[in-house]
Amino acid sequence: MNNTDIWDRATWDAIRRARGVTYGEIAEACGITYKAVSKWFYGERTPSLRSQILMAKCLNIPLTEALKRITDPEVRAAIRSVIL
Template sequence: MSTLKDVTLWDRVSWKAVKEAKGLTYRQISEELGLYIGSVEKWFSGEKSPALIHQVALARVLGIPLSEALDNINDPDIRALLSITL
């Protein structure tokens, strides 16, 4: 059975394109999120993935509607879990 731990909204390639299109720097994003710049750099380089709580906050900073990010989740178990949770 899937759990919220299995949920990811993160799409590094698309979200990086949004970041670049908006002209946001890693520093600006890290300051907005209250995190170290190194963490944000690792997300966008593919070295690490952000935790779900940071994915939601990052979507807000990048102006990505949460409903759009949720559309990327195809697993029916996860979608059912999200419909209960959200």
Template sequence: MRNKVSVWDRQTWSAIREVKGVTYRQIAEACDVYEGTPEKWFNGERNPKLKYQVAIAKVLGIPLRTVLSTIKDPGVRAAIRAAYND
């Protein structure tokens, strides 16, 4: 079984979202998902896939170094770095 990679910090990112006034609609557009999906992520009903976590971090203005802080695998770090710079 593969380990799931996650940079998701629902509580912190939710607080950042609220302070910055980023809407669920803006997050949905950045992730290209149904408008109700981000609300489920932020309410804890579901967890976003890594590609959506990276997109959310970008929308929220979370620095790349913060996103990478818990990731040790160099391949995963490189993939996240590439996705973040798209």
């Protein structure tokens, strides 16, 4: 199965902290609860790909760089249609 995960908890948490973005701000951007976001960053859960994309936007993480890890052309096309 192809990798469709752009989530990197340690890196994204460092970016979140450096940019001063709170769990609440990420929750609002993703349309989910604060508790769900905290579980992602504590390693208890993994965000859906949709949430990963919304969170990347919230944290100003360049999605073109993150998308390099996804190799399935259909998944890449679907993601591009959402973010462009």
